[in-house]
Amino acid sequence: MLLVYPTLYVINIQYCLLVISASYYILGSKSGFRYAIAAILPLLTGILFNDFLKQSIPSTMINVNYTAYGITVLINFALILYIHHLFFKSLTKFKKRELLFKKNLEQAAANLREQAMAKTNFLNSMSHEIRTPLNAIVGMSNLLLSGSRSAEQDENLQILNFSAENLMATVNDIVDFSSLDNEKIQLHKKPFRLYQTIKNVFATFEEEATSKLLNFDLLIDEKLKNKLVIGDELRLSQILFHLIGNAIKFTKHGFVNVGVTCSEEPIDKTVIKFKIDDSGIGISEEMQQQLMDPFKKKLQRSQRQYQTTLGMTIASLLLKLHGSQLEINSRESKGSCFSFDIIYTATEMQEKSIPVSLFPLDANLSELRLLAVDDERLNLLVVKKILAKWGVVADEAVNGKVALEMCIKKDYDVVLMDINMPIMDGFEASRAIKDINKKDFTPPWIIALTASVGSSIEEVIQFPTIDDCILKPFRPEELRYKLSQLNDKMAN
CATH class of the missing domain: 3.40.50.2300 (Response regulator)
Structure with missing residues (x-):
């Protein structure tokens, strides 16, 4: 460039490089860009007029001290080299820090996974330890309930049995939540009778609803009667158990209604729409937002009065596994409506469905070894x-x-x-x-x-x-x- 444009001097080029480097490193990208343009604009203007427009700009000739000129050139070159040496040294140090940070981050993530695994193992171990004595408590209470007893003993045994089963349900909920939180639960897709499954879950709660004098109704689409669907029957049952059980638990009077409908869209799929309505105590907006993260719930004196339990969180997480989500429409003291959709692959039954019944309780088992x-x-x-x-x-x-x-x-x-x-x-x-x-x-x-x-x-x-x-x-x-x-x- 110096050979083509003899009017450009080495020192001018050096000053331009120094200005550009220093302005970016000191002022940053935006301010450095503006300062660099302003600094090299006179040089660019001179090149434009002298070499392209062939116009000379009046100037005064200066006698150059070549010794000072040479020293200046050497110092400028040294400064340019030093600035870029510092830049690349900093860049190398930054890359080393980035690699170290990444390594520490990966180590921290591994530690978190180990802690999560340890937490899960601890919960599983504690659950096993709790289940062992509970097995004896539940077993003995069932034995005592099946024998002769006074009215007072009967009431006490019912309370004992109810408390033991509720404790067991709480243990199950904690373990289920831990497994879902660690993504250890997967859906097992097998053909099952959806109609019969829903009827069985509904029947489980009829006695409890009747004892509370609730209007407990099931409205299920008759089109489901002759359909087999491919999905996870156990996880669907869990979802319904949590939501229906929760509705009955927090409804003192009035109704709990369960509705199930289906549609044939999209093609080759069946969309099952579930809806659980109740006239219970409802859920506040704040509690609805906290539903998905129970660890962030603030402890309140009145916390237990709201219609939120760990079971609802589990139901919501299980629905996520199905590619669905739980919709909640609720107001305090006005009841709640829970709804969700699940898409199944469905096939018509080839033969009439025969409901499975329990074997007679008086069957003779005495010959079993x-x-x-x-x-x-x-x-x-x-x-x-x-x-x-x-x-x-x-x-x-x-x-x-x-x-x-x-x-x-x-x-x-x-x-x-x-x-x-x-x-x-x-x-x-x-x-x-x-x-x-x-x-x-x-x-x-x-x-x-x-x-x-x-x-x-x-x-x-x-x-x-x-x-x-x-x-x-x-x-x-x-x-x-x-x-x-x-x-x-x-x-x-």
Whole structure:
């Protein structure tokens, strides 16, 4: 450039570079840009007039001191080099700090994940520890309720049983929320009868609604009667249990109505619209906003009077898994309306739906050969007392190893297997029992009777040598139903 434009001097170029560099580094991008333009504008003007317009600008000739000129050129070059050296040094230091910050951030994220996992494991462990004594409490209260008693004893036992089941529901809610918060729950899509599922959930609350003298109605689209839908029946039941149970709990008088309708749009899909109305105490706008983050709720003296529970939060999170959301229309003292949509793939039933009924409660189970396995003596006592009511005399084993030895010596139809046991746990014991090699041996039906929760219960359900699962504390009717099913199969 200096060869083409002889009117440009080295020192002018240096000054321009110094001004541009210094203005940007000192003043920043916007102010530095304006200052740099103003500084180099005279030089650009001179180039324009002298070289392009061929117009000379009057000036006075200056005698140059070449020694000073040379020193100035050297100093300017040194300044330019130093400024850019500092810039790239700072840039390198910034990149190192950025890498260090990123590494620290990743480490912090890993620590948070470990803390979240530790919290989940702690909740699961505590839940297991709480379930074990609760199993004995619920079991004994059910046994006492089934026997003869005075009116005062009956009232006390009802209170005991109700409190134990509510405590169990709270434990379940905490574990479910923890699993959802850590994204450990996934939907399992299988065909199921939506109509029958909704009817079953509704029937569960009829007695409670009747005892409170509430008008409890279900309006369900008849088009759903002959449809199978593909989805997660368990999670839908949980959503309905939480919302309907919550509505009945906070409605002292009036009504609770459940409505279910369907539409065939979009094509090949069925949109199921659910609506739960009640005349209860309602939810304030502030509490509605806090619904999705219960950890941010402020503790208030009147907090428990509002219609908000952890169950609603769980229902809302489960709906998010379905790609839906919970709509709330509520005012304090004016009742509430909860609504949501779920899209299912639906198919028509090929044959008439036959509702599944419970096996008769008077079925003879006395011929069943049963082994109860549990490391807690109290749990074994409760199970044996419940079974004795049905005429079943059960053997007992205090761990998996003892159970295996007993199954080698004697044939059993059913093994009620605890999972978390010393010496040999339920998984190892069930696998070993199924692999017993002796003449004319028929492997027993193994039912896991476990207090495991969260991801652990999923592992139990999917374990190949475990045939069925009941969660502690269990209802005697549930165990009797499963034993009746097995007894009926053996009879046929």
